Amino acid sequence: MRVMYVNKRSVLFGLVFLLLMMLAGYSLVANFNSAPRKAATAAPMNDRSAKAEQQPDLLPASPVLPPLPDMNGQAFFVDCRLARDRIRSQQMETLKEIAGQSNSSGEVRDSAQRSLMQLADNMSRETELERLVMARGYQDAAVMILPRSATVVVQASSVTPAAVEQIRALVVKATDLAAANVLVIPRP
Numbered sequence: 001m002r003v004m005y006v007n008k009r010s011v012l013f014g015l016v017f018l019l020l021m022m023l024a025g026y027s028l029v030a031n032f033n034s035a036p037r038k039a040a041t042a043a044p045m046n047d048r049s050a051k052a053e054q055q056p057d058l059l060p061a062s063p064v065l066p067p068l069p070d071m072n073g074q075a076f077f078v079d080c081r082l083a084r085d086r087i088r089s090q091q092m093e094t095l096k097e098i099a100g101q102s103n104s105s106g107e108v109r110d111s112a113q114r115s116l117m118q119l120a121d122n123m124s125r126e127t128e129l130e131r132l133v134m135a136r137g138y139q140d141a142a143v144m145i146l147p148r149s150a151t152v153v154v155q156a157s158s159v160t161p162a163a164v165e166q167i168r169a170l171v172v173k174a175t176d177l178a179a180a181n182v183l184v185i186p187r188p
Contacts, residue, residue, distance in 0.1 A: 076187060077155060080142040088123055092116060118147075125174050132170050136163075143171070149181040159186045 098104065098112035122145040133141035133154060140155040150171050159167075168182045 074140060074155075077140040077142050077153070080153065084126070084142070084144055085123075088119060092119055095119065129171060129174055132174075133167055136166065136170075145175060145177075148177070149183065150175060150177055151183045151185065153185045153187050155188070156186045157188045159184060 095112045095116040099109050099116060101109065104112075126143040126145055129143040129145075129152070130141045133143070133152060138154045138156055142153045144151045152167055152171060154167070164184045165179075167184050168179045171177065171182045172179050
């Protein structure tokens, strides 16, 4: 029988990392739902200052997002997807580093590789679900899949209960999440 020694620090680091990922996902949803909303001011289409304000910053994303600025229509959904992609890229980079560490135990590396594969799978499902929701007649949609929940923001002033159930059914079918764990939010 072969005895396998586990580096306690590597296991601890892996557990802390997974906990931080779960907290980051929860914070993303909590910050999104509790973001204060301000009245939007209209700027002329050729106003360069308005365009410069809507461009995302190029700093690395932190796991906890600041409240989203009040935006109209498409800008909100573009910014939401950009923020999601920045966080996912950072998470993937961290997981790749963990998976590539030779001094980590095989269990920690395998867990990081599984998490990396799950993250990549979630990214493709988010894109697929956004297209499926838009195919239902919504002008735009943003989907965020977390380990135990999903949030779908649709561009609409309101969503009927029947439409919410249809969107939930799409997400449940694509992710195997429980319908109760799928949040649908209308956003004009």
